[in-house]
Amino acid sequence: MERNVALIAVFAALIAALGLMPTLMLATGVPITAQSLGVMLCGTVLGARRGSLAVLLFLALVALGLPLLAGGRGGLGVFAGPTVGFIVGFPIAAFATGFVMEQTRRMPVGLAAGIAAAIGGIFVLYLFGVLGFMMVLNKGMSETLAILGVYIPGDIIKVVLAGLITAGLAKARPASVLSRS
């Protein structure tokens, strides 16, 4: 139990710390942050249940007013802004990622983590992100996809990284990769 609580808390802090790291710029000039990489790692390393709990914990602290989202954002305002769908989608994305990870035990860890992160961190996350954007800004599906599509190349990079990092962690700290133990 102590281990579960400590790992969940440390991964919630990891999402925050990755969001505070300097942003990378893609060749197209679109900024990407490592924050959603943290959400993917919650799923691939901690599994569905604990991974989504870590993300929920992170969001609870954001809602309480800590500036933990990328760019030092936080507070209740982010839940009324146009990116609310992504924020609400974070824990569900982590759950989906963890679920796929747990269902693919026969595959090599890195490959399974990459597939899981793509399904959870891109497909599921964008499903909610696009819906939220459509609701707050009153836009149609195709317009929203055109606007948000610029971020997808960055997310594909993060999927590859999530695979590499999870494979590395499975080698370095196999007992802590709870999705596989």
Next chain:
Amino acid sequence: MISLTSPVRTAAHDWPAAGKLAGLCLATVVLFSVGDISWHLLFLLGTAILYALPGPVFWRSGAARLRGLWPFVALILIWHLVTADPGGGVVIVLRMLTAVALANLVTMTTRLTDMMRVVRLLLAPLQHVGIKPQRVELAMALVIRFTPVLVLKGTALTAAWRARSARRPGWRVILPFAVLAIDDAEHVAEALRARGGL
């Protein structure tokens, strides 16, 4: 750790946090159910007055927190000019600004300790489904402590990389960073067990 509570003390700091949150929920529901532009102008004006009351320092720090919305404001206005529906665009922009500004207002005038009290209140019923509020509170405290520690460790890793390589550190530091984080968690778990466990 820095929180987003306002540096200026206002009368609203003493109001009960649960009341402010309930009011915010109500206001947001009203905002999204009204479609008339004159009402939305009135709402935004009222919100602006609330921000102006505590003085210029409060006003400026409040305005700074809305800066992230400007790209969206520009996007919507341009979009609705192109589709020849400027009125609709203005309503969406006004509604978004008021909703976010009101939510920020609650965050700015409520201390973390008061928010935690509301969390405790909300978590209490979960006891019946097997979630212990004490565990959640401990986990929250751990995250608040872990975050600055991890940021420091990440900075140290980046510095160590820079001392050895001319290339940018980039993603390569994330794996050792995650290993450090996991080791921290295992140490804390051990320390918790040694002190009687949860």
